[in-house]
Amino acid sequence: MFRPVLNLARALGLRAGRCPVCASVMADGSRTLCPACAGELPLRTGGLCPACGGMSGREEDPPTLCPECRLDPPPWDRLYFHGRYTGLLRELILGYKFRDRFDRDRLLGALGVAAFEARGGLVPDAVVPVPLHGRRLAWRGFNQSLEIARGLARHLDRPLLVHGLTRTRNTPPQTRFGLRERQANIKGAFAADPALVRGRRLLLVDDVYTTGSTLNECARTLLRAGCTGLDVLVLARTQREPTESI
Template identity: 80%
Template sequence: MFRPVRNLARRLGLRAGRCAVCSAILADGGRSLCAACAQSLPLRTGGLCPACGEMSGREADPPSLCPECRHDPPPWDELYFHGQYAGVLRGLILGYKFHNRFERNRLLAALAVAAFSARPARAPDAVVPVPLHDRRLVWRGFNQSLEIARGLARHVDRPLLVHGLTRTRNTPPQTRFGLKERQANIKGAFAADPALVKGRRLLLVDDVYTTGSTLRECARTLKRAGSKGVDVLVLARAQREPTGPL
């Protein structure tokens, strides 16, 4: 289960000699993750809804649309993710975003590639990251979704549309709100460039799917600008509201 992640991490150039997660010294210098950390990052491939990522039933079960997505499909076709937003994966993402653990970028890109490669996937025409507002970008110093999307765009050999989608309003963090408030908070917060996205099937990339409000608004914005289709990839899918920051 963990070998594809380890091999992808090696191909993406992660530092050999120490585990990229726990910094343990590795007996095999060709590895990038120790066995324990690799096993703690399982790739979820079954027992999930391929549209929204809701996890239910046995992991061995094939992907199947959940009742909610049958009744009210999201504004994208497929959602790819590596695993549940919990444990080691959650810690990796939070450390990367909020504690300057930028050396984890290549590992997270490898996890994104593994998620996209695990199920039959249509190659997109281009890759689009969920953008940050300029003020948030200055505060954080980088856009984690953009950096993850870079590695994915290289893997699928498609252009990365850095300016395909922009954030036009500096909205308060979504973690402050419930579902309805999140939807209202994010409405109209994005703009897409028709010259870049029109007529293209796009892969929209973010780090975490919580309620899906931000991704839904982004996908609708891209479709209004003329995109012929949208798929979504995130590193992690939350099953319930997390207690920490996103």
Template identity: 50%
Template sequence: MSRLGKEWFGLARLNLAGRLATLLRMPGQVMPAAFGRAAMRVLRLAVGVALSKERCLACYGLRATDSPVCDAVLCAACARELAPRLAGYCPSCGELYAQADDPPHLCAECLRTPKPWDSFFFHGPYAGLLKDILLAFKFRQGLGHARLLQALAAEAFFLRGGSGLPDLLAPVPLHPRRLAWRGYNQSLELARDLAHALDRPLCHSALMRIRHTPPQARLDARTRRINLLGAFRADEAQVEGRRVLLVDDIMTTGATIEQCALVLKAAGASVVDVLVLARA
């Protein structure tokens, strides 16, 4: 696809997303939940139809149809840029080390205080092309990226030793107020595709956000943890005695993931594994 063609397609996709997002967030209007879900399905369908099987899901350029990379969804250039981080990180929390070729080893914080989860899976640093895709996926209705991100998530799960399949997947939830503003939960969309790939049930109500909190982005690590106290509740009937895979898109300080894992364990989950796409 030419540069002009890619720009046109990108603008058309964002225009469609913008129209739907505006409709869903129109002040003073109450949209039925079924309409909102249908609108997002239309958006995903429109993007999926626009992409043929021969196009890279990151840049929309032509790719080799026999590529073995990431379930054959990337061109060679994007596959190199989206290669998983194989070294230079903490296997417990994904903290990234300055020396990217250091063997994986526990960071000082995890040695002092073990995390409340049992296993941690991530794809790579929150930077470059992965960051661009996640920003579009999270804030610009870029749900057309779901298939690519699911492939990256599945790759991270199996690449980092995820041999024990979960009993269920639980996305990090949004408060209903935030969900109404954004129109969708990006973690739920990611978990939906991943659950299909792993052939495991997705339980979107296993974990609920019961208290609205200010956005975490501008808060320091300590304030983030305080901000989230009492914000989540787990459904004991769904998680007791079960292995839960907690799914989110990005982990920064880990405050959100930590609170979710603690709540799941308190509700009786036997094992809580964590999967995020990017570590900031």
């Protein structure tokens, strides 16, 4: 399962001779992930719902719509993600977001590319990141979703709409709330620029899918502004019933 990940570092021009995760020296001087780290970053391609990413059954099972998405489909067509939000993937994301591990940005971008290509992603007209409010951006110093989207847009040779979607309210962090509270907290918190998104099929990018509340609100905002359809890409997907804050 981890073979598609092995050459990600080489594809993105990461430092030769060392694993970009654990920095162990590669005997052949290659730019690939070492086998141990690659084995901890499995690319999930089966046993999942292609709309919401819910994981069930065996990994070798083909993607199949879950009952919830059959009855109430999300406002996007397909969800792409690299793997479950656990283990090394979780550590990489948290280190990048909160511990200034900016050396991991190209690797995380490569994981997003791998997830998109493994599922035969439809190339969009443009790529849109989930935005941060200006105050949150000033506190954190960067938007991790924008940086992941930047790598995808470059790889796909598509425009990156940095201002296609903006955050109009500085909402409390979603980690404080349950599902219904998250939905209420995020409602009306975004605005889309019709001049940028109208008539385009978009790829909406974020780092982690938890309950889907933020992505749902972003997607509906973009659709109201006139985009013709969209897919969503995240690096990681939590369990259906999240038990931890992110």
